[in-house]
Structures are given as structure tokens and as C-alpha cells.
Amino acid sequence: MIKALRGMKDILDPKFLKIFDTAREVAQSYGFSYIETPILEETKLFKRSVGESSDIVNKEMYEFIDKGGNDVCLRPEGTAGVVRSYIEHKFDRLETPKRFWYFGPMFRYERPQKGRLREFHQFGIESFKEASIYEDINIISLAADIFDKLGIKYTLKINSLGCNECMPSYKEKLTEFLNENKDKLCEDCQRRITQNPIRTLDCKNESCQKILKDAPKITDNLCENCKSDFEELKKGLDNLGIKYEVDKHLVRGLDYYTKTTFEFISDEIGAQSAIAGGGRYDKLVEMLGGKPTPAVGFAIGIERIMDLVKEDEERSGIYMGAMIKEAIPFIQKEARKLRKNQKVYVEVKPKSLKAHLKAADKGNFKKALIVGEDELKEGKFFEKEL
């Protein structure tokens, strides 16, 4: 038997569509426009944006040489492609902001576990050309609306990584501190010093945490602008009634993030608890060859929230069935009329009345319309509310 590849799943759960529909509705209600970029891109794109030091680029990409000799890979995340498209269409030369939403599969060659697949789906938002902190709030509000609409409980964590002005100097100070304490840190943290020093702040190792509590704090190092923006962000979320926690250890794993970072967490889904993550990435457009353009966005992991969405169990629609073969054309014709304003399912195999009612019940329909010999003669239905 041929099976789906490791870490790849067929999607049969109707909740998947429900999530898609909800996310799309919310994004459109905010006035965002749809974008879908190719699933296959030049490998370079991700090396430059996500960062060569990241695990994603380092060991998780589905990378290969195509028949034309191009080094390509399946996209491991959504932002890079949207930014590439933004620049390619010269939107960076306009002053008008561009706001997009997208939805599609992403690929990472990892060991699968709960909340982690090799092919997974993300709904994402990217907003370009708007440097205002109010846009960050706008974006967070959009994400919160999607979760609220889906009935998903979450904890929102926010942090600021600082900008071009203050981040590099903080990184230096931290690296210096880490190097001084290098021999006391765990193996992972020692590796992190060169790869992504800020990640050490997040280490789960207790002995590391003891040492790191004396490490320079990111919030103490923010420049005036970043500091006031972060204050404004908190006020803005208060204003909208969106609850949050400040998490000084919140670091995004991708190199392109700056200033605001945020994560929506659920405590009901195991170790992979981040259901959405995002933030500002003011340097990325420039890094990929565009004009300097501020940008902010986020992505939701669809598979991670599947279990958090409640199933619709209400009966709906009509079940139509025939008890004799001759009645099938009749119900097909009637079904077309009825479908103008409701869901109508037609069973094309003749069955006993009992069997039809049972099927209508199992299918969670609200009403059953059955046609037998008598009904066919009179052009009527046997009608039953379920």
C-alpha cells in the first residue's frame, strides 16, 4: 500500500475549511487583499531572509536542483515569498501601504511530533510601508479577532527586540556576558552564543536560568523610540481590550524580526504551544533588494489550532432519497430547485424508507425528503423532520 509521506497528512476534517473561511473573513473585514505566491522558490530567497544560521535553512528545507539546474526549495514559511513578490512588483516604490493575507502549505523536513508536521498550513498577514506602532496593534487585533471568532482561548505574549539603533549594541553586550559565563552554560546555550544569542534567554535548563537572570535585559537597552513605541503598544492593546503578557524572553527564531514580536500561546495542545507568531521586520525588504520598507505580519499554524476548534454539530440541510429507481430523476430535478437557498444531498441508490431515514440521521441532516411509488405518482415527497 502506498502511504502519504512521513509528516504529511490528508486533510479530511471540515474544521480545516472553517478555519480558512473565518480567517479570510476577518482579513477581508480589515481591508486586506489576497496574495498567493508560488510554493517553490529559489533557495537563495530563504537563505537571505530567514537567515543562514537558523535551523529552518540549515537543516529543514526541502531543497533540490531542478531540471534547469536551479537551486530551489519548497517554501518553509510564508513571509519571504510575499516580500519577494512585493519587491518584484515594485510596490516598494509606492508610498501607499500594501496589506496582504495568504493561506497555504509550508514544508519543513523535521521529526514530526504533536503540532509539528513536514507539510503544514499557515494563514498569514503581511503589512508593508506602515511604520506606525498602531499598525502593529492593528495586526495583533486582527489575529485576536480570528481566535475569538473560532472560540479559541489564548495567551498573547509581546516583547520588543529593538531596532537597528539599539538591537546590535544589546546583542554585543549579551554575547559578551555569555562568553564570560560560557563554561557554566549548557551545551545548547554555548552553541547559541554564536548562532542566536538572544535564544539563550529562553533556555529551559534551570542552571542556565540562574546565570541568565543577571544577564543584560533587552528592555533596559531599548532606544527612546523603541521604548515609547512599546509603551504605546501596551496602551493600544489595553484600549482594545486585548489581554497580553510582556515576555522579555520572547524571541522569534527567524533573523528578520525587529522591534515588536508577539506570540499567541495555547496551553491545551502540548509542547508546540505557539499557535501564531509574528512581529515587525523593518529590514527585510531592503535585505532582499527592495527600498527600505517597514513591515509587520504574523502567521497562524492551522494544524495547531485544529483541535481547539469546536465541531459544528447542528443539523442542517436536506437529505433526498428514492425508494425505487424510477424516482431518482424526479428527486434530482427537485434537488436543483431546492439548492438555490440550502444544502441538499441526493442519495442515488434506491433504499428502503428505513435505510434512508437512518442515513439522513447519520449524515446530520435536518430534514429528509423521500420518494416512493405513491409519492412519485402524485409528484410529492414523504417529509420527515429530524
Added chain:
RNA sequence: GUGGGCGUAGCUCAGCUGGUUAGAGCACCAGGUUGUGGCCCUGGGGGUCGCCGGUUCAAGUCCGGUCGUCCACCCCA
């Protein structure tokens, strides 16, 4: 890449220290007097016991390998 659990019917699993035709519940299908579902009863279909090799008179059961799956680490949505 590292560590641990698990692979027996569509699903959830049972199968003691190896012994004849491999079981249960749920699901599915058909009946319970001819055309009224959800409950109940009866019957039925469905399994190369993940795969390969080894030990043995005999393996679902023991051993090795392999693949898959789940959970965790790393990392991330």
C-alpha cells in the same frame, strides 16, 4: 540529528510464561412480517498479526534489522 513508547479488523484495543480454525467493543451491511431514523435483539462481511530475516517440531507471541507512528529535546506556526 538525539531520547523514549507503540505497530493485531475501518477505529480503540485484548491475546498469560511461543502450541491447532486470531478475539472484543465501536463502526459498517442485512433482518426483527411488506413504507417511519436515533434504543434493543439476531445474523453477516472484513485481518498476508507493519515489513524482512533468524531461533524453534511450532512465532501475533522470542531475537535482530528495517520502515512507520506517537511523545519529548533541538527548533518553530
